[in-house]
Amino acid sequence: MRIVLIGGGAREHALAWKLRQSSLCDDLICLGGNAGIEQLAECHPMRSDDLDGIARFCQQAKPDLVVPGPELPLVLGLVDKLSAMGFPTFGPSAAGAMLEGSKGFVKDLCAAQGIPTAGFHRVNDADEAKALVKKIGAPIVLKADGLAAGKGVIISHSLDEALDAVDELMANHAELVIEEFMTGPELSFFALADAKGAVPLTSARDYKRAFDGDQGLNTGGMGAYSPVAQATARLEGEVMDRIIEPTLAGLRKQGVTFRGMMFAGLMLTEQGVKLIEYNVRFGDPECQVLMPRLQDDLVELMLGSIHDQLHHRTPKWSDQAALGVVVSDRHYPSGSSDSAEIRGLAELASEADTMIFHAATKRNADGVVVNTGGRVLTAVGLGRTVPEIRGALLPKLTQHLGDNPQLRWRGDIGYHEG
Ligand SMILES: Nc1ncnc2c1ncn2[C@@H]1O[C@H](COP(=O)(O)OP(=O)(O)O)[C@@H](O)[C@H]1O
Numbered sequence: 267m268r269i270v271l272i273g274g275g276a277r278e279h280a281l282a283w284k285l286r287q288s289s290l291c292d293d294l295i296c297l298g299g300n301a302g303i304e305q306l307a308e309c310h311p312m313r314s315d316d317l318d319g320i321a322r323f324c325q326q327a328k329p330d331l332v333v334p335g336p337e338l339p340l341v342l343g344l345v346d347k348l349s350a351m352g353f354p355t356f357g358p359s360a361a362g363a364m365l366e367g368s369k370g371f372v373k374d375l376c377a378a379q380g381i382p383t384a385g386f387h388r389v390n391d392a393d394e395a396k397a398l399v400k401k402i403g404a405p406i407v408l409k410a411d412g413l414a415a416g417k418g419v420i421i422s423h424s425l426d427e428a429l430d431a432v433d434e435l436m437a438n439h440a441e442l443v444i445e446e447f448m449t450g451p452e453l454s455f456f457a458l459a460d461a462k463g464a465v466p467l468t469s470a471r472d473y474k475r476a477f478d479g480d481q482g483l484n485t486g487g488m489g490a491y492s493p494v495a496q497a498t499a500r501l502e503g504e505v506m507d508r509i510i511e512p513t514l515a516g517l518r519k520q521g522v523t524f525r526g527m528m529f530a531g532l533m534l535t536e537q538g539v540k541l542i543e544y545n546v547r548f549g550d551p552e553c554q555v556l557m558p559r560l561q562d563d564l565v566e567l568m569l570g571s572i573h574d575q576l577h578h579r580t581p582k583w584s585d586q587a588a589l590g591v592v593v594s595d596r597h598y599p600s601g602s603s604d605s606a607e608i609r610g611l612a613e614l615a616s617e618a619d620t621m622i623f624h625a626a627t628k629r630n631a632d633g634v635v636v637n638t639g640g641r642v643l644t645a646v647g648l649g650r651t652v653p654e655i656r657g658a659l660l661p662k663l664t665q666h667l668g669d670n671p672q673l674r675w676r677g678d679i680g681y682h683e684g
């Protein structure tokens with residue numbers, strides 16, 4: 267069959283690599299792409315929010331499966347549009363994508379379904395927000411309601427900061443969610459849904475800050491690993507029963523059928539596991555550590571979700587752990603360097619138990635791979651334990667990529683596992 271993948275990050279490179287392994291995949295096309303995806307798929311330039319452009323392309327290419335990588339096309343209704351044209355598309359409808367697209371929507375659904383989450387208020391007026399902030403006091407969490415590309419959450423440790431945060435967020439967003447501040451370790455849990463229910467996948471943990479020790483600015487993600495030791499079978503069962511299933515039931519009550527990825531951001535608080543947020547697609551960098559561990563046919567799983575044929579099959583995962591280190595521009599997330607050759611890529615890729623997924627890369631006119639933006643690639647190591655993988659991967663990164671002054675990476679990804 268012919269598969270069209272949408273996007274151009276390391277997440278999509280990992281998806282392309284896994285889709286290619288399926289015996290069902292005859293032909294892979296990527297709308298977007300990068301120097302790595304180019305080796306696996308025919309690439310065409312396309313913005314992932316250009317729904318009309320994507321639809322026109324599909325009309326010509328007649329894909330048997332469309333796989334959107336990022337959230338924006340899902341929230342904008344790409345699945346509704348392509349499904350209506352007869353092209354099977356993986357992921358939720360626009361109504362289902364509200365799980366990611368509106369934090370307020372999810373909080374109301376949690377309240378209606380008794381799903382454990384931080385206490386909250388939804389507000390659309392700055393004065394009302396400030397009055398509530400004064401009443402609740404710091405620390406306090408303020409969130410923009412719509413998609414904000416990781417820039418819509420402000421955690422304030424003083425009342426003054428919180429009052430400023432109200433103005434800052436209200437300048438660009440019509441609605442806020444004010445949340446109780448929770449503490450505890452965070453992890454992510456993934457499930458795959460069709461119209462009949464959800465099957466559990468596995469766990470991961472990501473690292474958002476730019477520098478070691480979780481210092482510096484927030485980024486799209488500087489690394490991740492899977493599985494997380496704290497995600498025991500017992501915890502996973504609890505998350506399915508108390509969070510994932512009641513979410514689907516709540517959506518059903520509103521007439522919404524959810525199909526696709528349920529990516530739950532969780533916090534292990536003293537009162538038990540609580541939902542922080544949902545995403546409705548694979549994470550980046552989480553996807554880069556999930557795909558190498560998946561021991562099932564990704565195309566079959568995606569078609570199962572689209573055609574309501576998951577039949578409670580539980581996808582199998584390797585016992586091995588995977589650890590991904592994002593290699594970024596040295597100025598990321600504040601800017602990026604000029605394009606320059608990325609030296610040592612082939613040598614790094616040929617190391618045992620090591621994979622490279624490209625992000626902001628391209629081949630220049632001479633066929634040389636150069637950096638083109640903030641997150642340049644994810645290097646993934648596989649092995650028995652997270653500390654073992656980190657111990658093996660970091661020296662390889664220094665040895666092969668150390669010669670590229672435009673690049674940097676964190677050295678402590680996975681520190682939660684020792
Ligand atoms: N209620 C809360 N209490 C404490 N920390 C929170 C709370 N909500 C969010 N956070 C922190 O802020 C981060 C971002 O919030 P999240 O809801 O995941 O938004 P997004 O990923 O869309 O930026 C979380 O990963 C968590 O570290």
Ligand SMILES: [Mg+2]
Nearest residue numbers: 416531542543
């Ligand atoms: Mg988050």
